[in-house]
Each structure stands twice: as structure tokens, then as C-alpha cells.
Amino acid sequence: MSTDVTAPNPAPAPPGGSGKAGADGLARLMLDGLRRNMRQYGMLIALGVIVALFAVWTSGDLLLPRNVSNLVLQNSYILILAIGMMIVIIAGHIDLSVGSITAFVGGVAAVLMVEHDIPWPLAVLLCLAIGAAAGAAQGFLIAYAGMPSFIVTLAGMLVFRGLTEVFLKGQTLGPFPEGLQKVANGFLPEVGPDTNYHNLTLLLGLVLVAAVIWQEVRDRRRQQEYSLEVPPAKLFAVKLAALTAAVLVFTLLLASYKGAPVVLLILAALLVGFGYLMRNAVVGRHVYAIGGNLPAAKLSGVKDKKVTFLVFLNMGMLAALAGLVFAARFNAASPKAGLNFELEAIAASFIGGASMSGGVGTVLGAIIGGLVLGVLNNGMNLVGIGTDWQQVIKGLVLLAAVGFDVWNKRKVGS
Amino acid sequence: MAGPVLEMRSIVKTFPGVKALSDVTLTVRPGEVHAICGENGAGKSTLMKVLSGVHPHGTYEGEILFEGDVCRFKDIRASEQRGIVIIHQELALVPYLSIAENIFLGNEQATRGVISWNETLRRASELMRRVGLDEHPQTRVADIGVGKQQLVEIAKALSKEVRLLVLDEPTAALNDEDSAKLLDLILELKEQGITAIIISHKLNEIRRVADSVTILRDGRTIETLDVKAAGTTEDRIISGMIGRDLDHRFPDRTPHEPEAGSAPALEIRNWTVHHPIDQQRKVVDDVSVNVRRGEIVGIAGLMGAGRTELAMSVFGRAYGRHAGGTVLKDGTEIRTRTVADAVAHGIAYVTEDRKHYGLNLIDTINRNISLSALGKVARRGVVDEHEERRVSEGFRKTMNIKAPTVFEPVGKLSGGNQQKVVLSKWIFTGPDVLILDEPTRGIDVGAKYEIYTVIDKLAAEGKAVLFISSELPELLGMCDRIYTMAAGRLTGEFQRGEATQDALMRQMTKDKEVTR
Numbered sequence: 056m057s058t059d060v061t062a063p064n065p066a067p068a069p070p071g072g073s074g075k076a077g078a079d080g081l082a083r084l085m086l087d088g089l090r091r092n093m094r095q096y097g098m099l100i101a102l103g104v105i106v107a108l109f110a111v112w113t114s115g116d117l118l119l120p121r122n123v124s125n126l127v128l129q130n131s132y133i134l135i136l137a138i139g140m141m142i143v144i145i146a147g148h149i150d151l152s153v154g155s156i157t158a159f160v161g162g163v164a165a166v167l168m169v170e171h172d173i174p175w176p177l178a179v180l181l182c183l184a185i186g187a188a189a190g191a192a193q194g195f196l197i198a199y200a201g202m203p204s205f206i207v208t209l210a211g212m213l214v215f216r217g218l219t220e221v222f223l224k225g226q227t228l229g230p231f232p233e234g235l236q237k238v239a240n241g242f243l244p245e246v247g248p249d250t251n252y253h254n255l256t257l258l259l260g261l262v263l264v265a266a267v268i269w270q271e272v273r274d275r276r277r278q279q280e281y282s283l284e285v286p287p288a289k290l291f292a293v294k295l296a297a298l299t300a301a302v303l304v305f306t307l308l309l310a311s312y313k314g315a316p317v318v319l320l321i322l323a324a325l326l327v328g329f330g331y332l333m334r335n336a337v338v339g340r341h342v343y344a345i346g347g348n349l350p351a352a353k354l355s356g357v358k359d360k361k362v363t364f365l366v367f368l369n370m371g372m373l374a375a376l377a378g379l380v381f382a383a384r385f386n387a388a389s390p391k392a393g394l395n396f397e398l399e400a401i402a403a404s405f406i407g408g409a410s411m412s413g414g415v416g417t418v419l420g421a422i423i424g425g426l427v428l429g430v431l432n433n434g435m436n437l438v439g440i441g442t443d444w445q446q447v448i449k450g451l452v453l454l455a456a457v458g459f460d461v462w463n464k465r466k467v468g469s
Numbered sequence: 470m471a472g473p474v475l476e477m478r479s480i481v482k483t484f485p486g487v488k489a490l491s492d493v494t495l496t497v498r499p500g501e502v503h504a505i506c507g508e509n510g511a512g513k514s515t516l517m518k519v520l521s522g523v524h525p526h527g528t529y530e531g532e533i534l535f536e537g538d539v540c541r542f543k544d545i546r547a548s549e550q551r552g553i554v555i556i557h558q559e560l561a562l563v564p565y566l567s568i569a570e571n572i573f574l575g576n577e578q579a580t581r582g583v584i585s586w587n588e589t590l591r592r593a594s595e596l597m598r599r600v601g602l603d604e605h606p607q608t609r610v611a612d613i614g615v616g617k618q619q620l621v622e623i624a625k626a627l628s629k630e631v632r633l634l635v636l637d638e639p640t641a642a643l644n645d646e647d648s649a650k651l652l653d654l655i656l657e658l659k660e661q662g663i664t665a666i667i668i669s670h671k672l673n674e675i676r677r678v679a680d681s682v683t684i685l686r687d688g689r690t691i692e693t694l695d696v697k698a699a700g701t702t703e704d705r706i707i708s709g710m711i712g713r714d715l716d717h718r719f720p721d722r723t724p725h726e727p728e729a730g731s732a733p734a735l736e737i738r739n740w741t742v743h744h745p746i747d748q749q750r751k752v753v754d755d756v757s758v759n760v761r762r763g764e765i766v767g768i769a770g771l772m773g774a775g776r777t778e779l780a781m782s783v784f785g786r787a788y789g790r791h792a793g794g795t796v797l798k799d800g801t802e803i804r805t806r807t808v809a810d811a812v813a814h815g816i817a818y819v820t821e822d823r824k825h826y827g828l829n830l831i832d833t834i835n836r837n838i839s840l841s842a843l844g845k846v847a848r849r850g851v852v853d854e855h856e857e858r859r860v861s862e863g864f865r866k867t868m869n870i871k872a873p874t875v876f877e878p879v880g881k882l883s884g885g886n887q888q889k890v891v892l893s894k895w896i897f898t899g900p901d902v903l904i905l906d907e908p909t910r911g912i913d914v915g916a917k918y919e920i921y922t923v924i925d926k927l928a929a930e931g932k933a934v935l936f937i938s939s940e941l942p943e944l945l946g947m948c949d950r951i952y953t954m955a956a957g958r959l960t961g962e963f964q965r966g967e968a969t970q971d972a973l974m975r976q977m978t979k980d981k982e983v984t985r
Contacts, residue, residue, distance in 0.1 A: 281859045284874075335852050337843045344840055347829035354787055354818065354826050355841040355894070356809040414831050 097459065098407055098423045105427060109434030116437050117430070120312035123305075128240065128384065130429035131318040132157065132377040132393075134422055136400035137407070138329050139373035141421035144404050145333070146366045147346040147413030148204035152193060152211030153374040153400060157393030159215040160186050160378035165228035165388030168235070175232040183375050189215065190371015191364065198363035212397065220390045229387030239383030242313040243320075252307070253314030260306025264299050271295060318380055322422075325373075330418040342366060347414025402449070403428055406456040427452065472537060474499040474664050475520075475633060480531035482515055482524060482688075489515040490529070491688040497633070502655060502665045504675040504696070507685035507710055508939065513668045516685070517635055521555045522548040535633070552632030556622045558641055564611035568602070569593035571610050572625045596624040600654055615747065616647025623654065634658065635666045640674060641773040644750060652678050670710075670771050672703045672978045684709035704971065707978070711941055711970040719946035720918070720925045722765075732800030733759035734933035735816065735902040740794030742775075742782045752778045752789055754957040760902065760933040765924065767948035768937045769973050775957035776937045777821055780904045784818040785811040798902070812841060817900035819891055821907035821937070823884075827891040830880035834872060835861035837879050837890050842898040864893035869919060885916025892923060903927060904935045909943060921947060941970045955979045 109117045116122060136153050143150045160182050167178040193211050197204045230236075247254040271294070278285045285291070309315050333339035344352040345359045353359055377396070382388045407424025409416035428449060435445045475497040482490040490512045497503045505513050518524050520533065522542030533540045535551055542548040545555075562571050569589050578588040593606040602620040604613055610621060619639060626634055636655070640648040655665055655678050669675055675682055676696060684691040684706065691709045694701045736759040744750040753775045760766040770776045781788035783796055785808030795802050798814050805811040811818070820826040828837050838861045839846050846857040861875040868889045872882060879890050888908060895903060905924065909917045924947060928934050938944050944951050951968050953961040953976035961976035 277855050278858075281855045335854065337847050337850050337852060340836065340840065340843055340852060343832060343836070344829055347831050348825075350826050351829055352840070354784070354808055354820060356785070356807075356812040357840070358809065410831075414829065 137403040137421040139370040140400040154396035155215035156374040157378035161382035186375020194367025504679035554626040569606035736797040767944035767951035770954035815901035817895035835875040885912035
């Protein structure tokens, strides 16, 4: 039992308090908010620190527009996998097969498009369905036959890796149709007058700022309508300003190069969609419930088997998407594609706040965890650290992130 | 040695917020079988944990003298070295190791770290013969019944040169035949000079094996009686266990007059359930109960009586193997094959084990409250978080859940407040029938009163309440009607006016052969 449950925090100043509180009061409010949401903000701060560190170390190269653009492209498939993996881990399971499914779907895609000349949009749909089927097969064994996910997906990892080799006959296969390449590797089209910036990206950035502000304000107003307590206006303003600044800086960086990559839009859609699903949809709640306490969830009428099944089906589909993006980016399907992707995705989830016992984590956390790894990779490449030491450092970062979490939890008391 | 073998003097043990033992004195004479009895929560198990060093010296007050020496055990190992061995209700055996391996677990027959299997098997066979266990020593423990597993535990104790054997409700999970064998063995060991303490609330058992009995109530020693003395009747023991202090701990309740003619809100007919693993064992045996709208009906029974199993098996077959019986809601038969079915039919079950079955401890109050009825705060599969927050804020206020906001993780709350969250969760499903399983277990007196008030209000609103409890005062204080259960069977039914603690306890401690 912790003391901070009942002990009133000294910090919260009365909403719209006297002018005397001033800047001092605001800083205190922010610190207070931070402390209460250590879990959520901890990794965001860590990401900021890592970015700052490498920005200095590479004398600014890390934040060059071209590099930022590259960062997005390089990490897109891991981030896609991390979203699905986070949901699997929240449900209290693990999926070791995603790297192999990524390769498998890449192989199938190449066979369909390169050897059989099937139009790429149709082939993409087919590949997503195949990924979903692979996930569903594993999900069935886990949810309904009651086999441990570790074992089922370990088997899946072997099976799909082997099948990839069979399909591709051990060869790499390419190239992919141009349309698909543009999706995986391309940027939004150039429109409008020449402004030295990518116009469409700027526009999108502004729309995004407007959407964020609108959403936040609406949320706040609805909370007030329900006569619920809302954070003080000053804190709200600071939050909005910070969000706006972050979006604008990122937009400007991308816009001063070739604009926003197409996969960034896909990623954003996935982040918003799955974030919403996990946070607001009934089925998302059920995922948290079965991961947090399975017996209690069952006794609450949650259809645990169906939910588990769907979680793995979804993971398979996302793995297929990652496989398509990966294959198209390198313009070839290779039997060795996606090696260790499952481990990267799992590491991203745990860095991003997942818990081994399930029930904890957010989709945004998975993205942040994936970005921590991505920036580390990219930054270490820029400063010329060899892949040998890169692995050591990434391992230590994973340990540190989870160690911090364990320590933080113990401090709060359980 | 003429003095007592064990003396525990004025033991006081406090947990945060609860005084589990307030003044317990226990004196055990050498070579006797000493029974300890008392209601659930009277402090029996805590006392034995103090004795065995689970609660180490320094975490309690008072002193322990064993064979004349003052003992300050720092852990279980220390007490076992003195020859005090406890066999807990939940057996501590490794199912996939053999009998012989289990007997010598932690005490391996080895020289310089290498196990001598010949010695292990030889000594294991010897010990098994002593306890009358007729199995091969290399049989896996998972492959023998609970009764035999109990014998393995005793053999394990004997291997440690036990001088004082403590058995915590040893027959709770056993059938009649195995129970009888076990009791015989305890008497045999007594002949061999082993002193035993047996915790039990089966009075016929106590009369059969014990020489003296110490009665605990509310963490105090009430009295120690000589079982063989003429004055020690079952009535005497029962009155010791329940005490006489029934004070105003309940809301004033106007007893409900059931509307004649209308069908009961919930009726369970001839319900039989088998144990999920040991499928020969009937855990619930041909039980029929009913409860009307506005009525609070109690189910009294001690541990192992099958009350929870009855409730959970009715609530979506959440326990055991269903072997027969029907459930009627408002006079028509309903199917409650899954929990979702049961909830849809307006049945709610508030578990006795809120940490394991009731709550997602790492999640917040609002999300726990809404979980069973998310549909009520969602539109087309999307949860309206504002509505959810409003609803749970409402419960926080009306149920007086002590937390600054509804975004507090329930794991941080006290037991009483957690219980209020579980109750809120099920009230939010809008049930017609609430099955409350030990709703006041492990919470303090103040919170208990609040929960009684809530229950009373629910009944006044016309809901039917089945109230499972092993605390007789609260059943007598709250219920319109009380059923008693023992060993899986219904053993009695009492109207509010005719129920007394003595009468209930008599039916609750009844064994099968006496009943029919």
C-alpha cells in the first residue's frame, strides 16, 4: 500500500488560481503531472535524451532532414511489427514467428507479382489475407487448443522460415512493380508552387496541428460537460503548445527534404487506429483484462478465447504488411529477410513499457520503444560504432529500460 | 519431562490494520493430540505460522517455549530443525517428482552432493510402511490420490525426526475412507510418542482423535478443554467457537415478506458438481436452493462445504464438472453455460477471492468497474470514456470508495475499498440476482458495516441476494433465511426467527453419515 493514495499532494493549485502562483506554480504543476505519469513519459524523455545525445555526437547529422526521412523508412517495418507485438504482449502472450512470417509473405508477394504478374493491389490484399491466415492458425492453437504461445510461435518461426526457402528456392526474387515500390520507398507527390519546402507535407502538418488541438479541446470540453475535473487551464495550454511545436518541427524537417514518406502515413494510420482500438474499443479493453488477470476476466464474461484468437490474427496481418513494406523497400524478396525482427519488435515493446506478465502497455509506447531502438541504430551507424558493439549497447538499453520500470514499480509499492 | 512440550504465551500478531492474534496462549502436553478449533478467521492458521517461523521472531509479541527452551525461529527451517513440522492444507509436494524424491526434498540422502538412490529408496520404503502407504516409492505424486499425498507429507515429516506434528485441516479435501485412515494414523503416531496439533472444525473428528481442544475466537484463546471429560460436549465446543457477543454491527433491517405466489428470482434444483480433477468426488451433491426478489438468503458452511463451488458452477460453469441440475430464473429454466450467459440473465457473482478472481489489480478503478458491462458505456463497440468516468465517479461517491480519483490502480486500495470496487462492478451490470461470496472477508469492521448497508439497500430495491458466509453473526444479522451446507450437501434451512448460532453450527459441522 502506498502513501500517496490518500495523502493529498501539496501541488495542485486551485484551477485558475491567483496570479501570484505564476511561473513557479506552473513548473510545479508540470512536475506533478510528470511524476504521476512516470510510466508514460519516462520513455518519451529517454527518447528525447537519446536523440539529443546523438544529435550532439554527430554534430547535428542525426537531425538532418535527409536522415530523419531515412530513419522513418528504415524503421517502418519494425514499428509495424511492434504495434502488433505490443498487443500480443498486453494479452499476456508472445509471438516469435513474426520475423519468419515477414519473410514468408515477402516471398509469396514476389512469386505472385514477379513470376505470375498479378496486379500489385490485388497481390497486396492476397498477402495480407495470407498473413492473417497464418496468424489465425497460430491463434487457434493458442486460444482454443490451449497450447502455450511461446511454443506455437516458435514452431511457426521454423515452419515459415522453412517455407520461405521452399517458395523462393533459396534465391532472392525481384524486382517489384513500381507502384508498390513507391508505396514502400516513395514520398508524397510534389504539388503547388516552389517554396523550398514540400508543400503537401507542410499542409498535412498544419492539418495535423489543427486536428490535435481540436481533439484536445473537444475532449476537455466534454469532460467539463460531464462536470468532471480537468487539468488546470495553464497546464493544458503548455501541453497544447508542446504538441504543436513537436509536430511543426517534425513537419519542417521532412518538408525541407523530399516530403513525408508514404509509409509514414501508413504508420500514422496504424498508430491512430490501433491506439484508438486499444484505448476506446470494447475489444481493446478485453485485451487488457485478459492480460491483467485472466481468471477475473473470464469471471467477468470476457470471451477470452475469441479475443486471444483475434490478437494473433491481427499480428499475422501486420507481419504480412511489414513483409510487403520490407520486400518492396529492398525491391527483392529474400529467404533471409526479417531475421531477428521478432526480437526487435519484442525489445521495442518492452522498452516501450510492456510487462512480461501482460496487461500493461500502449500502442504509442511500442512506437516510442521502436524509435528508441531505431535512433540508437541510426545514430551509432553515423558515429561509426560497429554492429558488434551496437548489439551490446542495444541489449544494455533494453535491460536499463526494464530495470527502470521494475525499480519504479517497486518504489510505488505493490 | 513432565512439563508441557509446547507453550505459546500471550502471542500477539498484528498485520497492517488488522490484529490477527490479540492474546493467544496454547499449552500442549507431551504425547497428546491437541485440537485447535475456531471459526474461519479466528486466527488458527496465523498462530501456526507464528509457531513455525513463517512469521519470524520479532514480527510478533509473546514467547514460545518448546521442550522447555525459549525458541526464536527465524524461518521454517529453524523450526523444522527443532522437530516442529507443519502440514498445510494445500500440500507442498512437487507433482512430477516421485514419492521418494518428495519425501527427501530439501533433505536429500546424499554424500557430498551426490544423491544415493539406493539409500533414498530404502529409507522411503521404510517411512512409507510406517504411514501405511502402499505404493511404489518411484510413483509420481501426481498419479496418487489426495489421501495418499497426505500420507506422503506425513512420511516427509517423519523423515525429519518430527517431534511435534501440526496438521492444518488435514481431512478437508479427503473422502470419508481416507479421512478415517488418516485419523487412525495420527493415533498410531501418538502411540509412537509423536505429539500432534490438529486444526479442524469437524467436531466428530476432534472427539475421535484429540485429547484436548483449544478454542480460538477473534484472535484470542477462549478456553482449553479436556475432550474426554464429561462436560465437553459438542455444544460446549460450539458455544465456545461462536461466543455470545452479537452486538449492533448490522443495519436495521426490516425482514422481507416474500410476495406469495410469485416464482423465486433464482432457483437452483438438484445441482450436482464433480471435482474438476478428481472426478469421482462430488463437491456439490444434489443441492436445491431458491431466493426471491427482495430477499437475502444466507448459505452457511465451513471451508470445504461446497458453497463457493455451488455458486461458481451455477455462474457460467466456472468451476468443476457439471453433473446434473437446473437453474430457473423467475420460474423459467435458463442456460448458464458461460459467464456471459449468466450475466445476460441478470446474475452476478461477487467472488470470495477478489485478488485472484475479482479484479485486475494493475488496472484502474473505472476500468475495473466497467469491465463486466462495457456495453453499457459503449456505442458500436467503442467505449465512451467520459460516460465511463462519470459512472465510476458515481460509484466512487455512493459506495464511498476511498481514492482520490477513479484512475487509481485498484491494487493500491485497501481490502475494504477493493471489495467496494468489485461490488460496484457487479451492481453496474444491473443484476436481478446477486451471489455474494464472503463479501466481508479480510476487511475491517467499518468497511463491513458499509457493505452490509449496500447489501440491505440492494434487497430493498427488489434484488435477490444469495449471501455466502462462514461468519454466523453476519448471516444472522442480515438474512431472511439461511441454508446450511456441509461436505457438499444441504444440511438445513432456517427462517430468520428460528436460526441461532448453535443450530446453524450444528448443521454446518454435520458429517454425511449423520445427515441421512
